[in-house]
Structures are given as C-alpha cells and as structure tokens.
Amino acid sequence: MDTLTPFLVIGVAFGAVYAVSGVGLLVLYRTTGVINFAFGAIGAFGALIAWELINEREWGEWWAYAVCVIFAAVVTLAYGMLIAPRLADRDALVKAVGTLGFMLILFGIMFWRYDDDARTLVLPTTNWRFTIADTRVNGTQVLAIAIAIVVSVGTGVFLKVTKVGTAMRAIANDRSVTSMLGVPVRRIEVYAWLGNGVLCGVVGLLLSNLLRLDMVALTFLVISALAAALIGGLRSPTITFVAGMVIGVVESVLTNYDVVTDFRTMTPFVLAIVALLWAGRRRTIDIAGRAAG
Amino acid sequence: MNMSGYSVTRPQRILLALAVVAIVAACGDDDAGSDESPPPEDTNTAGTGGGGTGGDGDEGSGKGEFTCGLGNGEQASGEPVKLGAIITSNPAADFRDVTNAAKGYFDCVNVNGGINGRPIEYTVENDDLDPAQAQSAASKLIERDGVVAIVGSTSIVDCPSNAAYYEEQGFNVIVAGVPQECFGSPNIAAINMGPHYSAQGAAEYAVREGATSLIAVTNNVPGAEYNNSSIETLAEQEGLPFESVLVETPISNAEALVLDLTGKAGEGGAIILTFTPPEGLAILQAAGSQGLIDDYIWASATPLNDSSVAEALGPEWDGNVGINAELVTLDSDGPDQTEYRAINEEFASDTPLGSFGQMGYLQAKILTTTLMEMDPADLDDPVAVNEAILQISDFETDILCKPWYYGELPVHIPNNWDRTVVPEGDNLVEVEDCFEITALDDALDTVREFEETQG
Numbered sequence: 001m002d003t004l005t006p007f008l009v010i011g012v013a014f015g016a017v018y019a020v021s022g023v024g025l026l027v028l029y030r031t032t033g034v035i036n037f038a039f040g041a042i043g044a045f046g047a048l049i050a051w052e053l054i055n056e057r058e059w060g061e062w063w064a065y066a067v068c069v070i071f072a073a074v075v076t077l078a079y080g081m082l083i084a085p086r087l088a089d090r091d092a093l094v095k096a097v098g099t100l101g102f103m104l105i106l107f108g109i110m111f112w113r114y115d116d117d118a119r120t121l122v123l124p125t126t127n128w129r130f131t132i133a134d135t136r137v138n139g140t141q142v143l144a145i146a147i148a149i150v151v152s153v154g155t156g157v158f159l160k161v162t163k164v165g166t167a168m169r170a171i172a173n174d175r176s177v178t179s180m181l182g183v184p185v186r187r188i189e190v191y192a193w194l195g196n197g198v199l200c201g202v203v204g205l206l207l208s209n210l211l212r213l214d215m216v217a218l219t220f221l222v223i224s225a226l227a228a229a230l231i232g233g234l235r236s237p238t239i240t241f242v243a244g245m246v247i248g249v250v251e252s253v254l255t256n257y258d259v260v261t262d263f264r265t266m267t268p269f270v271l272a273i274v275a276l277l278w279a280g281r282r283r284t285i286d287i288a289g290r291a292a293g
Numbered sequence: 294m295n296m297s298g299y300s301v302t303r304p305q306r307i308l309l310a311l312a313v314v315a316i317v318a319a320c321g322d323d324d325a326g327s328d329e330s331p332p333p334e335d336t337n338t339a340g341t342g343g344g345g346t347g348g349d350g351d352e353g354s355g356k357g358e359f360t361c362g363l364g365n366g367e368q369a370s371g372e373p374v375k376l377g378a379i380i381t382s383n384p385a386a387d388f389r390d391v392t393n394a395a396k397g398y399f400d401c402v403n404v405n406g407g408i409n410g411r412p413i414e415y416t417v418e419n420d421d422l423d424p425a426q427a428q429s430a431a432s433k434l435i436e437r438d439g440v441v442a443i444v445g446s447t448s449i450v451d452c453p454s455n456a457a458y459y460e461e462q463g464f465n466v467i468v469a470g471v472p473q474e475c476f477g478s479p480n481i482a483a484i485n486m487g488p489h490y491s492a493q494g495a496a497e498y499a500v501r502e503g504a505t506s507l508i509a510v511t512n513n514v515p516g517a518e519y520n521n522s523s524i525e526t527l528a529e530q531e532g533l534p535f536e537s538v539l540v541e542t543p544i545s546n547a548e549a550l551v552l553d554l555t556g557k558a559g560e561g562g563a564i565i566l567t568f569t570p571p572e573g574l575a576i577l578q579a580a581g582s583q584g585l586i587d588d589y590i591w592a593s594a595t596p597l598n599d600s601s602v603a604e605a606l607g608p609e610w611d612g613n614v615g616i617n618a619e620l621v622t623l624d625s626d627g628p629d630q631t632e633y634r635a636i637n638e639e640f641a642s643d644t645p646l647g648s649f650g651q652m653g654y655l656q657a658k659i660l661t662t663t664l665m666e667m668d669p670a671d672l673d674d675p676v677a678v679n680e681a682i683l684q685i686s687d688f689e690t691d692i693l694c695k696p697w698y699y700g701e702l703p704v705h706i707p708n709n710w711d712r713t714v715v716p717e718g719d720n721l722v723e724v725e726d727c728f729e730i731t732a733l734d735d736a737l738d739t740v741r742e743f744e745e746t747q748g
Contacts, residue, residue, distance in 0.1 A: 003556065006583075010548045111384050117601035117645060118570035120578065129582075136583050212575040216384050217543035224545070248546075255549040256556075262513075265541045 006135040007252045013141035015248020016148035017206055018268075021221060022228030022240040023152050024199035029234050030159075030172040031192035034084060034095045036076070037222055038103035042197065043204025044218035045106055046072040048114050050205065051121045051213055061124070065205055072201030073194055075106075080193025085186065088175070103219065110215045121208040140209045147202065152241035159237075164191055224251075227268030231275040247271055359636060361661065362402035369407025373414035374664065374672050377434035378445035379427055379455075381471075382419045386569070388447035390644050391469050392417045394633075394653030395445035397641030398661065408664045408672060416440065420448050427454040435462055441678040444660045445653055447471065449514075452481055464675070465682040465699060467660060469652040473519045477736060482705035484652045484659075484697065485619045488594050490709065490730050490737075492567045493523035494617040495592040498713045498725060499563035500527065502615065504590045506534040506562035508554055512572065513539035520567045520594070526733045534562075542572055547579035555585050563590035566597070573597045574605050581609050595619050595711075599647045603716040610716050615724065618712040620651045620692050622723050627691025629658070655692050659685065686747065694727035698747070706740045 021039060028036050046068035053064035079102055087095050125139030159165040167188045170178040179185045207218050224247055232240030247268050254264035362369070378395065380388045392415075399413040407413065416438055418430035427450045434440045443459070443466040452474035459466050459480040468475055470483030476490075485491075488511070496507055507528045509521035521537040528535030536557050544550060554564050554576075566573050573593055580586055591614040598618045606614075621630050623646050633654040637646055644650055663681050664672060671677035685699040694710035713725035732738050 006552050007549050010546065010552070014546050107384065111387075115387060115389065115645075118574040118599065118605045119601065120574065120605040138582060211545070212547070212571060212578070214543060214571040214575070217545070217571075217575075220543065252546050252549040255546065255553045261553065262539070262541075265545060 004253060004256060005133040007256050008249060009132055009135040009137060010141075011249035011252030012245060013137070013144055013210060013248070014252060015245035016141075016144040017203060017210060017221070017244075018224045018228050018247050019148040019241045019244025020144070020151050020199065020206075021203050021225030022232065022244045023148075023155055023237050024196050024203070025222075025225055025229045026232060026234055026237060026240050027155055027159075027168070028192050028196040029229070031168040032080070032084060032088075032095075032189050033092055033172075033175070034087075034099060035092070035226065035229075036196060037096060037099040037226075038076075038079070038106060039196070039200055039203075039225065040207075040222040041103045041106040041110070041215075041219040042072045042075050042200040043202075043207065043221075044215045045075070045110055045204075046201045047121055047204040047208040047213055047218065048110060048119070048215065051119050051208075052114075054121070055119075065123075068205055069198055069201030072204060073197035076197025076200055077190065077194050080190060080196075084189070084193070103222075107215065107219055114215065119213040121205070121213045123205065123209050126209045140206060144206050144210060147206070148241060148244070151199070152237045155237040164188060168192060224248075224268040227272035230272045233275075233279060243271065243275070359401050359405055359632065359639075361398060361405050361632075361636065361658075362408065362665075363406025363410075365406040366404070367406050369403045369405075369410055369412035371411050372673075373412045374408050375414050375416070375438060375440045376660070377416045377418065377438060377440035377443050379418050379420055379430045379434070379443070379448050379451045380446065381422050381448040381450065383421050385422060386449055388469070388471075388649060390647060390649035391447040391653040391656075392445045393641050393644040394637060394650035395657040396653075397636055397639075397644070398654050398657035400640040401636050402657075402661055408661065409669045411669075411672065413661075415445075417445070420450055420454075422449060424450045424454040427451045428458070431455040431458055435464065435675075441673060441675045442660060442664075442682060443467070445469070445656050447649070447652070451475075452478065456481060462675075463679055465679045467656050467682065467699075469649065469656070472516055476706050477704045479701070479703050479705075482699050482707055484656050484693075484708060485595065485648075486706060486708045486711065486730065488520045488567050488596075489523055490706065491594040491617045491619055491711070492520050492565055493527060493733065494619075494711045494713070494728075494730050495594050495615060496524040496527050496563070496565050497728070497731060498615040498617065499565060499590045499592045500531055500533070501725075502563070502590050504533065504561065504563035506536075506558050507531075508536050508538060508558045508562060508564045509567070510538045510540060510554060510564060510576075511567035512542040514542075523733050524565060527731070530733070534559075540572075542568075544572055544575055547575040548583060551576060551579040551583055551585060555580070555589055558589055560588045561590070563592055565592045565594070567594040569596050570599050570602050574602055577606060577610060577614060581607060586610065586613050591615070593617065595648055598714060598721060599645075600719070600721070601645065601647070603721045604719045606716050608718070612715045612717065612724075615713045615715055616721065618648075618714045618721075618723070619708055620648055620655075621712070622714055622721055623647070623651075624720060625691065629655070629690045629692050633692070651692055655690060655697075658690075659688055659697060662688070700743065700747070702740065702743055704736045704739055706737060709737060709740060 049071055050064040050068040053059040087098050123140050125143050128139030167183050211217050228240050228244035231243035251264050251267040254260050378392050380392050382389050396415050399415045403412040420427035420430055447469040449471050452472055456474050456478040466481045468483050469485050470476055470487045475481055475483050476487050507524055509524040511517045511520045517539055525535050558564050593616045595617050597616045667681050683699050688697040697707050709730050710727045712723055714721040715724050732741055
C-alpha cells in the first residue's frame with residue numbers, strides 16, 4: 001500500500017471541517033465585520049450539552065443533537081443581538097476582541113461545568129465504516145465533506161442570487177451607505193449570526209466525532225478555520241473551502257515525515273501568512289499607512 | 294436612534310436571555326440537594342473554624358457512619374488545624390479531583406469528631422500552571438495562612454518551583470506527583486509513582502506481552518522527555534528498537550498520528566501512551582477507527598486508569614490496552630477502597646471515582662492518622678507536625694501494593710510497585726497483580742536500598 005494515501009484520505013475529512021468552519025466565519029465577517037473567535041467554543045459547548053443529555057439525562061440522540069444546534073444558534077444569536085450591535089461602529093480589532101472575550105467566558109463556564117474526563121459522542125454515521133485505498137473511512141467523515149461542499153457552494157450562490165445575500169454583500173462593502181439606502185442592516189446581520197450559530201452547532205457535532213469531545217481541542221479549532229478564511233481573503237467561499245481542505249491534507253500528510261512532523265501544527269499559520277503575503281505583493285502603502293490598490 | 298431599520302427591543306432581549314438560560318438550565322441537576330458541586334474557586338475549605346458546620350455536606354450527613362476522625366458522629370469544634378495544598382487547575386491540566394477527594398475525607402473527619410475534637414481547615418490554592426503563582430501560593434499558605442502541613446498538592450509547577458522553599462521551611466510535603474522534581478526531593482513524597490515510572494510499568498507489561506519494539510508517546514511539554522526516558526533504558530536492556538514521540542496537544546488529527554505511530558512500531562510493536570484521558574482516548578479511538586488494534590500492543594501510563602475511559606472505549610478495546618495502575622482497581626472491596634467510595638459518595642459526590650480521587654483520599658487519610666497520633670498540644674506547631682510526617686513508616690493500605698512511608702531520604706519514591714488493568718465493558722479489570730518496577734535509575738536504587746534497611 002502507498003504509505004501516503006491513508007494520510008491523504010484522513011486529511012480530506014479533517015480539511016472538510018476546517019472548510020465548513022472557515023466558510024461560516026467568512027459569511028459572518030462579510031456581513032457584520034466580526035470574526036467570531038467563539039465559533040469553536042460555542043460548538044464545543046453545544047456538543048457537551050448533547051453528550052450530557054444523552055448520557056446523563058437519557059434523552060434520545062436526535063433530540064440531543066437538535067438541542068446542540070439550537071443552543072449554538074441561540075447563544076450566537078444572543079451575542080449578535082445583544083453585544084455585537086454595541087460594537088458595530090468600532091473597528092474590526094475591537095469587534096474581534098469582543099468575540100474573543102465571549103469565547104473565554106464560554107470556555108470558563110464549560111471548564112466549571114465539565115471536568116476533563118474522557119467523553120465520547122458517536123453520531124450514527126460514525127458507525128458506517130468502509131474502506132477507500134486501504135484506509136478505513138466512516139460516514140461522519142463523508143458527511144463532513146458533503147456538508148462542506150453544500151455550505152461552500154450554497155453560500156456562494158446565496159450571496160450572489162438572493163436578496164438577503166445581495167444585502168449582505170452591500171453591508172460588507174459599506175454598512176452606513178447600505179443602511180441609508182433602506183436596507184434593514186440589523187435584520188440582515190441577525191440572519192448572519194443565526195446562520196453562523198447553526199454552523200457552530202453542526203461543526204461541534206461533527207468535530208466531537210472526528211476529533212474528540214474535548215472543549216480545548218474544539219475551541220481552538222477556530223485557528224485553522226480562520227486561517228482558511230484568511231487565505232480566502234475573507235471574501236471567497238470557494239477559496240476558503242479549498243484552503244480548508246489543503247490545510248487538513250497538508251497537516252495530515254506531514255505527520256508521515258519525521259523531519260517535519262513536529263512542525264505540522266504550524267500548517268494553518270504558515271499557509272495563511274504565505275497567502276497574505278501573496279495577496280499583498282502588489283499593494284502599495286501611502287504615507288499615512290493606508291493600503292492603496 | 295435606529296438608522297438601520299431593525300433594532301432589538303427590550304422584550305426581545307429578555308426573550309433571548311431567557312432562551313439561553315432555559316437551555317443551560319435544562320441540563321441542570323434534577324436532584325434536589327445535589328446542586329452543590331465542588332466550589333470552582335481557588336480556595337475551598339473543609340470545615341470551619343469557630344465551631345461552624347462541617348464543610349459542603351449536609352449538616353449531620355455522614356456522622357457516625359465512617360471511621361474517619363474519631364468516628365463518633367460529633368461535629369468538631371474549636372480552633373481548626375490548618376492544612377493546605379497547591380493544585381494546577383486550568384483547561385490544560387486539571388487536578389481538582391485530588392483535592393476534592395482529600396477535602397471530602399477532611400469533611401468526613403470534621404463531622405466525626407475531627408482531630409481529637411478540632412476541625413480541619415483545608416485551603417487549596419490554584420497555581421494556574423504559573424511557577425510564580427505556585428511560589429506565591431506556597432508562601433501564602435505557610436507564612437500568611439499558617440498551615441501546619443501541605444497535603445494533596447497536585448501540580449505541574451509546584452514541585453519544581455517550591456522544592457527548595459519547602460526544604461528551607463522544614464515542610465515535609467505529601468503530594469500526588471507529576472514532574473520529576475516531585476520524586477527527587479528530600480522534602481516531597483508522592484502517593485503515586487508519577488508518569489515516568491508508570492510509563493515504565495506500562496512498557497514492562499508490553500515487553501511481557503512480547504512486544505517487538507517500544508514506541509513511547511507523550512505530549513510535548515517541558516520535561517516530557519523524562520516520561521519516555523525510562524522506556525528507552527528498558528528498550529536498551531531488552532534489545533528492542535525504541536522511539537520517543539512528543540506530540541503537540543491538543544492533538545488535531547489523531548488518526549494521522551495513529552498511522553504514524555503504528556508505522557514506527559511495526560507489527561507486534563508496542564505503543565506506550567502517557568496522556569490525560571481526553572488525549573489518550575482520542576488516540577485509542579482513532580486506532581479503533583482505523584482497525585489498528587489487534588496487530589499492535591497498546592499500553593498506557595496511569596492517567597487512563599479512569600472509569601470514564603473504560604466507559605468511552607467501545608467493546609473492541611476489551612482486554613486490548615494494558616493500563617498501568619499505581620493504585621488498586623476502583624471496584625476493589627478492600628477496606629480503604631470501600632471507604633473511599635463511601636466517603637466520595639457522601640462528601641464529594643460531584644467528583645468522579647478515579648485514580649486522582651484515590652490519591653486525594655489516601656493522602657488525607659495518611660495525614661489525618663498521623664495527626665491523630667500526635668500530642669494534641671503540638672497540632673499547631675509546624676515543626677512538630679512535619680517531624681511527625683517525616684517519621685511516617687509502614688502505613689498499610691489496600692489501595693497501594695506496599696506500605697507507604699516518608700523517611701529521611703534524598704529522594705522519595707515510596708510507591709514503586711504497581712498493577713496492570715485492562716478495559717472490560719464499562720470497567721477496568723486487573724490482569725496483572727502487584728509487580729515490582731525494575732530499578733533502571735539511581736533514584737530507584739537508592740529507594741530500594743533504604744527499603745531493605747527498613748525491612
């Protein structure tokens with residue numbers, strides 16, 4: 001068997017989750033100007049609640065999964081409606097720090113409520129196993145890839161074709177002008193926060209299967225997802241999708257090479273920096289430090 | 294002013310807030326009376342001074358049902374005997390279970406007559422993985438709070454940061470040790486053997502199972518190589534190929550890691566893990582997912598000797614990973630293990646049964662027994678208390694393979710025998726009874742020589 005193939009196959013599955021998370025971050029950023037650093041923490045919290053409902057409250061699995069997604073949607077929406085509007089006129093850094101603070105609050109609550117015991121949440125799809133190129137693949141990995149494709153393509157089409165999508169793009173270009181043109185900016189932003197929240201919940205469930213149900217690991221997934229979104233220039237769902245897949249595959253394949261295996265966790269950062277340098281190669285900076293061109 | 298055509302009204306805000314609260318509350322405890330989780334604060338106290346109630350438990354609960362303290366069912370009163378501990382408790386490493394279990398034992402003592410009538414006040418400081426905070430915590434406990442002994446500390450930074458300070462202050466500290474320094478000081482003695490010797494014990498099990506290579510895997514943190522070093526010495530002694538693998542945590546892609554590890558081990562090779570339960574479980578589950586269980590020998594240091602791991606692993610792992618157990622299995626019916634379960638249920642019910650809890654219980658019991666045997670007039674004298682701790686010898690308990698002791702030694706590794714357990718259903722069952730860890734370094738040689746002189 002080619003020793004590289006299993007790493008490629010596994011990498012694609014992980015890349016899919018980075019991709020779907022990256023697209024979620026991108027859509028929210030394009031609409032609200034906010035990078036949601038709490039993305040992973042919200043998903044982790046939802047997944048832990050689902051685990052608790054199934055294992056300690058004896059709820060049915062599907063009800064628990066639904067609660068996970070609803071929780072993530074409501075919490076994200078709550079932030080989007082209660083806190084984000086108060087930061088709407090501040091610069092992007094302040095907005096990002098706002099979500100970073102929200103992430104730390106959620107992280108603290110999770111840490112207080114759930115200790116670091118080993119937990120496992122198994123979606124029914126995880127038990128569907130088959131073999132591709134001598135590598136075992138499960139249904140959740142396939143589901144992650146399918147969701148990544150649907151979300152990426154769907155987002156691209158949605159932004160271009162629908163009225164709400166057009167409004168989102170307009171808000172991304174100039175929030176104040178769009179508002180003066182009569183577009184209900186806050187309502188559109190609420191849609192974006194809600195969509196982002198649903199994705200948080202879905203990604204939380206997927207990752208608790210693909211990675212593990214661990215608040216630390218899931219919370220900091222946002223780094224790889226953000227790298228994918230940055231490579232996509234925080235604009236293109238397609239490039240973000242591809243970038244997520246590439247990060248997942250490169251990170252996985254590097255595991256196979258002892259010389260570089262210790263550095264594989266740097267993959268998202270290195271690729272993001274290279275992409276940013278590449279994107280800015282022809283940009284000139286005027287004397288006031290503003291990018292021109 | 295609403296320039297954007299949509300604003301959040303007050304009722305909507307309230308509705309949203311209620312929705313969030315409702316979802317979180319849905320996961321709240323059903324049982325009245327079980328809401329009291331161990332306090333998350335950095336400081337918690339067992340019992341109170343001045344004749345207050347006995348800790349977190351319902352007043353009166355547990356009175357007279359246990360042999361802790363005087364076992365008389367009477368609330369201790371008067372000036373408390375002050376004890377302290379330092380733990381690391383943050384998302385990277387959380388050892389609250391140790392001090393929660395110790396506190397549970399002290400709570401039991403306090404509602405059963407205390408230390409000859411006096412309650413124990415147990416103060417736990419969190420170093421948050423910061424050496425400076427660990428140093429501050431030690432000086433706060435000893436110099437400001439006036440604790441007479443430190444027991445139950447479980448920290449990644451306490452021993453390296455404070456070993457010299459404890460020596461200077463004449464404190465003989467009892468800990469659940471993590472880093473090397475907890476096993477190399479004249480003033481620190483651990484209830485456990487630590488990851489270095491525990492990983493070696495797991496590797497020795499793998500060798501007995503016929504391993505053709507030894508791959509030692511642990512997380513990439515300062516000092517982690519030490520965890521793997523004894524396995525390297527064992528591999529040299531056995532003439533087996535060896536590789537040490539340090540992994541960044543949290544592990545981002547366990548399946549790729551497992552492919553790499555099994556590639557290094559080769560068929561029949563052994564992979565020895567030293568990880569906390571979430572990371573170790575991720576690796577084992579990835580191996581299961583890739584169908585890589587049967588062709589390799591899987592072993593682990595003590596941290597995976599945890600009921601949550603056995604519950605989370607599927608039946609495919611039954612009997613297929615040998616986990617080193619420094620302490621007796623959780624379902625053992627020995628007197629101390631039985632008492633630990635009962636006290637945990639009564640006084641620390643929110644803390645899961647596990648190795649960490651056993652360590653906390655046992656340390657608290659050892660110190661309580663020592664204090665009970667002292668002249669009551671000396672209980673507030675740290676010099677007398679720490680001299681009594683130094684003299685602890687031959688403390689018999691069914692939780693450990695051999696009696697525990699302190700003694701005047703340059704290094705302390707009193708727990709140097711252990712067992713092997715494997716998952717079976719939702720439990721961990723013993724497959725190897727107590728065995729002696731091979732002395733592969735000078736420290737263990739020193740300890741074994743001392744033990745021989747003590748008989």
